[in-house]
Amino acid sequence: MNSKDSEIVVLPSGPVPVRWRRSKRARRVSLRIDASGGTVIVTLPCRASRALGMSLLLDHATWVKERLEALPHPILLRDGAEIPIHGETFRVRHMPCARSFTRLEAGELQVSGDVEFLPRRVRDFLALEAKRALVPQVATMAARLGMQPNRVTLKDTRTRWGSCSASGNLAFSWRLVMAPRFVQHYVVAHEVAHLREMNHGPTFWKLVEALSPQMQPAMAWLKQEGVRLLRVGCGVLLVLPG
Numbered sequence: 111m112n113s114k115d116s117e118i119v120v121l122p123s124g125p126v127p128v129r130w131r132r133s134k135r136a137r138r139v140s141l142r143i144d145a146s147g148g149t150v151i152v153t154l155p156c157r158a159s160r161a162l163g164m165s166l167l168l169d170h171a172t173w174v175k176e177r178l179e180a181l182p183h184p185i186l187l188r189d190g191a192e193i194p195i196h197g198e199t200f201r202v203r204h205m206p207c208a209r210s211f212t213r214l215e216a217g218e219l220q221v222s223g224d225v226e227f228l229p230r231r232v233r234d235f236l237a238l239e240a241k242r243a244l245v246p247q248v249a250t251m252a253a254r255l256g257m258q259p260n261r262v263t264l265k266d267t268r269t270r271w272g273s274c275s276a277s278g279n280l281a282f283s284w285r286l287v288m289a290p291r292f293v294q295h296y297v298v299a300h301e302v303a304h305l306r307e308m309n310h311g312p313t314f315w316k317l318v319e320a321l322s323p324q325m326q327p328a329m330a331w332l333k334q335e336g337v338r339l340l341r342v343g344c345g346v347l348l349v350l351p352g
């Protein structure tokens with residue numbers, strides 16, 4: 111989801127970017143804030159009119175404004191941007207004339223190549239780094255439980271940090287690579303524990319805590335800071351020629 115396919119709707123509280131979404135599964139009209147795009151998503155069941163969505167927006171105009179204003183500032187992926195990797199801050203440094211690489215060096219995330227590819231190269235680097243960090247942890251923790259995951263994938267999920275399907279496929283948001291390692295560790299433990307316990311009952315939580323003793327602080331961190339990770343690399347970066 112991206113802010114570029116949103117529409118500006120003028121509410122009494124001010125103009126807000128809105129994305130309209132039709133859903134076959136939705137039973138009623140609903141509103142949700144998309145932190146990564148900085149937009150309001152209005153979900154309409156197939157037969158509901160846009161007018162219904164509009165009236166819900168009007169009823170919640172103040173709530174929408176407050177929620178959007180409370181979002182942390184977006185961090186654009188460009189030269190000079192400061193982004194966290196494993197919880198430490200690195201400054202993005204564009205090196206246009208260098209040979210092809212994206213690497214961490216001396217507190218910098220150095221990126222070569224044309225400036226218009228920089229955001230994509232940073233994202234690709236982070237996704238790869240996430241894979242390198244998380245996949246071995248999945249293997250280790252699953253082995254501790256005597257379980258075997260089916261497939262492990264990294265995605266850009268906006269509403270959850272990880273998931274585990276009934277067939278044992280695990281998925282994680284690559285954005286976790288920006289979180290401190292104890293947070294990554296907890297999310298991996300959470301999803302791996304689902305291989306054994308497909309619920310959120312007391313046995314499940316005991317299992318997670320056994321795998322990841324810093325479960326509580328990690329959950330608190332995600333609640334407090336998680337939204338910041340969604341604000342990295344969002345927004346539209348205009349590259350001017352010359």
Ligand SMILES: [Zn+2]
Binds near residue numbers: 300304309310
């Ligand atoms: Zn869960």
